Amino acid sequence: MSDESASNPDEVLDELFSTIESRKRELPEGSYTTTLFTHEKGENYVLEKLGEETTEAILAAKDDDREELLAESADLVYHLLVLLSMKDASLDDLRAELRERF
């Protein structure tokens, strides 16, 4: 679970992103997010994971496997948020980009 308790579903993305930012600052041992920020392949490792999760989401959709699609989509969003954090972009930056198109 995240550092804060995710009681409100509307806030889960903010809480997840804030947890990712905290992992980036503190690099605690035993954290999967820490392994992404410290991987020997650098950001390429996260890019590879994004590719894998995207493919898995596509395959789940083609198989009409709704449960798997949701699970793979969650993996994809998590890895995308880690990439944004690595590149010093924020969830608010992403919101602003989406808002501009709306």
Ligand SMILES: N=c1c2ncn([C@@H]3O[C@H](COP(=O)(O)OP(=O)(O)OP(=O)(O)O)[C@@H](O)[C@H]3O)c2ncn1[C@@H]1O[C@H](COP(=O)(O)O)[C@@H](O)[C@H]1O
């Ligand atoms: N949302 C996620 C999340 N989604 C996916 N994953 C991890 O992403 C990986 C997905 O990769 P794969 O499907 O390829 O599975 P894998 O074979 O185990 O992965 P690899 O060994 O190949 O990297 C799994 O290890 C998942 O645990 C996540 N890990 C963490 N979070 C969130 O991040 C928070 C902080 O986590 P820690 O950094 O681990 O404390 C957690 O509370 C969660 O809320």
